[in-house]
Amino acid sequence: MSIRTPDPNPGWLNEDDLYEARRRLPMVYVEAIPVRLDPLGCITELGLLYTADTEGHFYRTVVSGRVMYRETIRAALLRNIEKDLGSLVLPQIPPSPTPFTVAEYFPYPSETGLVDDRQHAVSMAYIVPVSGECSPRQDALELSWMTPDQVLSPEVQAEFLGGRERLIRQALAHLGHTG
Amino acid sequence: MSIRTPDPNPGWLNEDDLYEARRRLPMVYVEAIPVRLDPLGCITELGLLYTADTEGHFYRTVVSGRVMYRETIRAALLRNIEKDLGSLVLPQIPPSPTPFTVAEYFPYPSETGLVDDRQHAVSMAYIVPVSGECSPRQDALELSWMTPDQVLSPEVQAEFLGGRERLIRQALAHLGHTG
Amino acid sequence: MSIRTPDPNPGWLNEDDLYEARRRLPMVYVEAIPVRLDPLGCITELGLLYTADTEGHFYRTVVSGRVMYRETIRAALLRNIEKDLGSLVLPQIPPSPTPFTVAEYFPYPSETGLVDDRQHAVSMAYIVPVSGECSPRQDALELSWMTPDQVLSPEVQAEFLGGRERLIRQALAHLGHTG
Amino acid sequence: MSIRTPDPNPGWLNEDDLYEARRRLPMVYVEAIPVRLDPLGCITELGLLYTADTEGHFYRTVVSGRVMYRETIRAALLRNIEKDLGSLVLPQIPPSPTPFTVAEYFPYPSETGLVDDRQHAVSMAYIVPVSGECSPRQDALELSWMTPDQVLSPEVQAEFLGGRERLIRQALAHLGHTG
Numbered sequence: 026m027s028i029r030t031p032d033p034n035p036g037w038l039n040e041d042d043l044y045e046a047r048r049r050l051p052m053v054y055v056e057a058i059p060v061r062l063d064p065l066g067c068i069t070e071l072g073l074l075y076t077a078d079t080e081g082h083f084y085r086t087v088v089s090g091r092v093m094y095r096e097t098i099r100a101a102l103l104r105n106i107e108k109d110l111g112s113l114v115l116p117q118i119p120p121s122p123t124p125f126t127v128a129e130y131f132p133y134p135s136e137t138g139l140v141d142d143r144q145h146a147v148s149m150a151y152i153v154p155v156s157g158e159c160s161p162r163q164d165a166l167e168l169s170w171m172t173p174d175q176v177l178s179p180e181v182q183a184e185f186l187g188g189r190e191r192l193i194r195q196a197l198a199h200l201g202h203t204g
Numbered sequence: 205m206s207i208r209t210p211d212p213n214p215g216w217l218n219e220d221d222l223y224e225a226r227r228r229l230p231m232v233y234v235e236a237i238p239v240r241l242d243p244l245g246c247i248t249e250l251g252l253l254y255t256a257d258t259e260g261h262f263y264r265t266v267v268s269g270r271v272m273y274r275e276t277i278r279a280a281l282l283r284n285i286e287k288d289l290g291s292l293v294l295p296q297i298p299p300s301p302t303p304f305t306v307a308e309y310f311p312y313p314s315e316t317g318l319v320d321d322r323q324h325a326v327s328m329a330y331i332v333p334v335s336g337e338c339s340p341r342q343d344a345l346e347l348s349w350m351t352p353d354q355v356l357s358p359e360v361q362a363e364f365l366g367g368r369e370r371l372i373r374q375a376l377a378h379l380g381h382t383g
Numbered sequence: 384m385s386i387r388t389p390d391p392n393p394g395w396l397n398e399d400d401l402y403e404a405r406r407r408l409p410m411v412y413v414e415a416i417p418v419r420l421d422p423l424g425c426i427t428e429l430g431l432l433y434t435a436d437t438e439g440h441f442y443r444t445v446v447s448g449r450v451m452y453r454e455t456i457r458a459a460l461l462r463n464i465e466k467d468l469g470s471l472v473l474p475q476i477p478p479s480p481t482p483f484t485v486a487e488y489f490p491y492p493s494e495t496g497l498v499d500d501r502q503h504a505v506s507m508a509y510i511v512p513v514s515g516e517c518s519p520r521q522d523a524l525e526l527s528w529m530t531p532d533q534v535l536s537p538e539v540q541a542e543f544l545g546g547r548e549r550l551i552r553q554a555l556a557h558l559g560h561t562g
Numbered sequence: 563m564s565i566r567t568p569d570p571n572p573g574w575l576n577e578d579d580l581y582e583a584r585r586r587l588p589m590v591y592v593e594a595i596p597v598r599l600d601p602l603g604c605i606t607e608l609g610l611l612y613t614a615d616t617e618g619h620f621y622r623t624v625v626s627g628r629v630m631y632r633e634t635i636r637a638a639l640l641r642n643i644e645k646d647l648g649s650l651v652l653p654q655i656p657p658s659p660t661p662f663t664v665a666e667y668f669p670y671p672s673e674t675g676l677v678d679d680r681q682h683a684v685s686m687a688y689i690v691p692v693s694g695e696c697s698p699r700q701d702a703l704e705l706s707w708m709t710p711d712q713v714l715s716p717e718v719q720a721e722f723l724g725g726r727e728r729l730i731r732q733a734l735a736h737l738g739h740t741g
Contacts, residue, residue, distance in 0.1 A: 038586045046583055049575045051629050053588040053684045065278040066297030092588050094682055097666055097673055099244040117296060118245030120331055120379050122666075125300070126559065127659050127686060129634055136634055137559075145632055147590045149664060149686075152299055191561045198556030200299050201484065201495075203549045217407045225404055228396045230411040230450050232505045271409050274503055276487055276494055301487075305738065306480050306507060308455055315455055316738075324452055326411045328485060328507075370740045377735030380663065380674075382728045423636040424655030457602040475654060476603030478689055478737050483658070510657055558657050 047144035054148035055101045056128065057088040058196045059110060059155045061170065068200050070170040071193070074109060074161060078186070083166070085184040087193070089148070098122060102151060108162060115157030124149035125199045128192050139188040152196055173197050177204035226323035233327035234280045235307065236267040237375045238289060238334045240349065247379050249349040250372070253288060253340060257365070262345070264363040266372070268327070277301060281330060287341060294336030303328035304378045307371050318367040331375055352376050356383035405502035412506035413459045414486065415446040416554045417468060417513045419528065426558050428528040429551070432467060432519060436544070441524070443542040445551070447506070456480060460509060466520060473515030482507035483557045486550050497546040510554055531555050535562035584681035591685035592638045593665065594625040595733045596647060596692045598707065605737050607707040608730070611646060611698060615723070620703070622721040624730070626685070635659060639688060645699060652694030661686035662736045665729050676725040689733055710734050714741035 038046060046052075059072035073085045090105035092098060099118055106116045128148040130141035161168040175181060177197065182190045197203065217225060225231075238251035252264045269284035271277060278297055285295045307327040309320035340347040354360060356376065361369045376382065396404060404410075417430035431443045448463035450456060457476055464474045486506040488499035519526040533539060535555065540548045555561065575583060583589075596609035610622045627642035629635060636655055643653045665685040667678035698705040712718060714734065719727045734740065 042586070046587055049579070049631055050583055050587060051590040051631060051633075053590055060299060062296070062299055064297070065276075065282055066299050067278065068299055092684065094586055094588060095668060096588075097244075098664060098684070099246065103244055117241070117333065118243070120239060120241055120245050120247055120333060121304070122380050122664050123378070123662065124660065124664065127635065127661065129659075131632060147629065147635070147686075149684075154296065154299060194561040195556045195559070198553045198561070199302070201301050201553070203552040203556070221407070225408055228400070228452055229404055229408060230452060230454075232409040232411055271505065273407055273409060274489060275409075277485060277505070301485050302482065303485065304481065306456060306482065308480075310453060326450065326456070326507075328505075373740040374735045374738070377732045377740070380732070382731040382735070418657060420654070420657055422655070423634075423640060424657050425636065426657055455602075457604065461602055475599070475691065476601070478597060478599055478603050478605055478691060479662070480738050481736070512654065512657060557660070559659050 051145045051147050053092040054089060054130075054146045055092060055098055055105060056148050056150040056192065057102055057106050057116075057153045058150065058193070059088060059106070059114075059116070059153050059159070060200075061156075062154050068173060068197075068202065070172060071176050071197070072110070072155070072159060073169050073171060073176070073181075074165045075167045075169055076165040083184070084186045085169075085181065086186065086189060088153075098149060102153070106153060106155075109165070110155070110162070110168065111158070111160040113158040113160070114155050117154040117156070119151050119153065124151055126150050126192070126195050130187060135188075137188075138191065141187055150192055150196065152200065173200075173202040174204070177202070230324045230326050232271040233268060233309075233325045234271060234277060234284060235327050235329040235371065236281055236285050236295075236332045237329065237372070238267060238285070238293075238295070238332050238338070239379075240335075241333050247352060247376075247381065249351060250355050250376070251289070251334070251338060252348050252350060252355070252360075253344045254346045254348055255344040262363070263365045264348075264360065265365065265368060267332075277328060281332070285332060285334075288344070289334070289341070289347065290337070290339040292337040292339070293334050296333040296335070298330050298332065303330055305329050305371070305374050309366060314367075316367075317370065320366055329371060329375065331379065352379075352381040353383070356381070409503045409505050411450040412447060412488075412504045413450060413456060413463060414506050414508040414550065415460055415464050415474075415511045416508065416551070417446060417464070417472075417474070417511050417517070418558075419514075420512050426531060426555075426560065428530060429534050429555070430468070430513070430517060431527050431529060431534070431539075432523045433525045433527055434523040441542070442544045443527075443539065444544065444547060446511075456507060460511070464511060464513075467523070468513070468520070468526065469516070469518040471516045471518070472513050475512040475514070477509050477511065482509055484508050484550070484553050488545060493546075495546075496549065499545055508550060508554065510558065531558075531560040532562065535560070588682045588684050590629040591626060591667075591683045592629060592635055592642060593685050593687040593729065594639055594643050594653075594690045595687065595730070596625060596643070596651075596653070596690050596696070597737075598693075599691050605710060605734075605739065607709060608713050608734070609647070609692070609696060610706050610708060610713070610718075611702045612704045612706055613702040620721070621723045622706075622718065623723065623726060625690075635686060639690070643690060643692075646702070647692070647699070647705065648695070648697040650695045650697070651692050654691040654693070656688050656690065661688055663687050663729070663732050667724060672725075674725075675728065678724055687729060687733065689737065710737075710739040711741070714739070
């Protein structure tokens with residue numbers, strides 16, 4: 026790997042190399058749970074993306090994305106939030122860098138119960154209050170705002186992939202909601 | 205204490221009883237560190253009140269106040285912030301009820317190094333982003349917005365009472381700033 | 384309240400005054416969730432007290448108690464753990480003073496869903512690993528060690544009072560377990 | 563990268579590929595601050611490794627290491643602690659997966675002030691109580707146990723590399739110590 030043609034973006038991996046790296050190294054991810062708050066800081070609604078996988082199965086998910094080389098966690102959070110929710114979302118990136126939890130996704134079979142077949146992802150998860158207008162990203166069918174009780178209902182809990190319903194329950198428990 | 209004249213506000217203590225209770229029971233307090241954030245959630249400025257004690261000595265402090273009987277922590281935070289910073293302050297009360305630290309103030313000599321001569325106060329401390337206009341409360345000389353480096357300077361650190369400069373350093377460390 | 388007979392323990396309240404104070408001031412509490420951990424720090428079991436109320440109804444609960452005047456949170460945690468679990472319990476009081484959550488109990492009707500008919504209690508809750516022998520306190524029928532899945536079962540969740548099953552779910556979510 | 567000889571440990575990178583990946587992807591790290599606690603959970607001492615870089619300059623550091631492919635954070639913490647402190651150290655891996663902070667190291671110039679010239683490392687940092695016997699790893703000169711005040715002294719603070727003295731100050735602030 027020592028002789029390479031010059032790379033226009035030398036800090037980032039091309040698709041092939043990224044595919045390989047994903048089978049060799051844990052990837053750094055961030056996940057953002059968008060929430061709407063009342064004036065006392067209580068969560069009123071949680072935003073979920075509704076999208077489809079490559080086989081056409083629909084599922085719900087949260088804002089999620091890789092941290093790029095030389096990118097800070099804060100910058101990755103903002104970039105992924107704007108990518109998924111649009112540029113008018115007015116997110117409040119948390120003042121502290123400490124996530125509310127760290128989610129560890131593994132290819133099946135997973136020791137943690139969280140599964141990502143493409144890779145081993147270590148994902149720092151943050152709750153992000155948003156106050157602006159959200160529009161779902163192009164490949165998402167819609168962005169749904171739900172109350173904590175709706176999100177914790179068995180119907181909605183069954184619509185996540187990879188165990189992400191557990192991340193959602195952890196986020197709500199962190200905010201004081203356990204259903 | 206069984207015979208009492210009717211109390212217009214039966215859930216709260218009068219001044220005499222509060223004076224006594226303060227020598228017998230730990231009091232529940234909240235403290236709020238007001239901060240201004242940039243779009244990435246990084247603290248740019250921290251708000252400090254500049255005020256005088258009964259003997260005319262000036263000192264810096266943060267938003268602080270008692271939690272009243274039957275009042276939630278969130279309501280106490282909002283009430284004390286609006287009391288100290290005005291009603292146009294637009295605070296973002298944190299979505300999680302977990303404080304960044306719990307400060308324990310004792311009458312001198314204090315086991316924790318934090319001192320309050322009037323009482324034993326257990327104070328849950330929160331970092332509160334504010335986006336509106338702040339005006340200091342009537343008995344405060346001014347509200348100063350300072351950068352983390354200014355707040356951590358020896359001059360400003362020497363202007364707090366009761367060990368509160370340590371609370372400020374803890375708040376900044378929680379946000380990733382250690383000077 | 385200005386004329387009093389000398390008090391043998393002047394910092395603490397007698398029963399009558401405590402009864403009154405409980406109707407006037409929020410009380411400072413600590414709660415401890417005792418856990419057993421494997422060598423990787425994963426919870427294997429959670430300890431629950433099984434006890435009866437004054438009317439003979441059985442319920443499950445956790446270590447809980449008031450913080451006394453001039454007592455630190457750490458000392459209150461250790462005292463209440465040893466009172467409820469015995470003196471051979473070898474608890475690991477957490478190195479950080481930050482609780483995993485703050486539970487707010489109110490007389491019915493409660494804004495938070497957590498109820499304590501005697502008082503308004505602000506309770507800082509901690510997860511406490513224990514490695515020694517535990518024996519339940521005198522008024523408790525038994526101390527049960529259960530796996531997270533057992534604790535989260537509907538049967539056990541129904542055996543708590545005052546909404547404390549929610550505190551338990553928050554504790555387990557904080558440790559990464561959401562059932 | 564599509565044609566490769568079979569790899570005896572297919573999940574891990576060889577040295578050359580790891581060298582390349584370090585210039586293309588953020589690496590997942592864990593850092594552990596070993597502490598000794600008194601029975602109330604207060605830190606009495608913090609353990610620092612004293613070692614030398616390739617040019618013979620001495621510096622202090624903490625337990626630190628990469629998270630391997632398919633390795634959990636807990637397993638990486640335990641492996642790196644035993645590698646650096648020996649197998650008799652009896653660490654108490656924290657029950658919660660949430661780190662006290664996330665440190666972001668970048669090649670110079672660094673946006674965060676934390677520097678690692680080899681790579682972009684995203685490091686989840688944990689405070690780890692230890693109760694056993696510690697022996698420094700082979701390439702470390704010694705393991706020193708210091709009080710918080712000693713660690714916060716200007717002399718010791720000047721002996722860290724890459725800005726890690728800030729991580730130490732954050733750890734101590736999280737435990738309630740700010741010097």
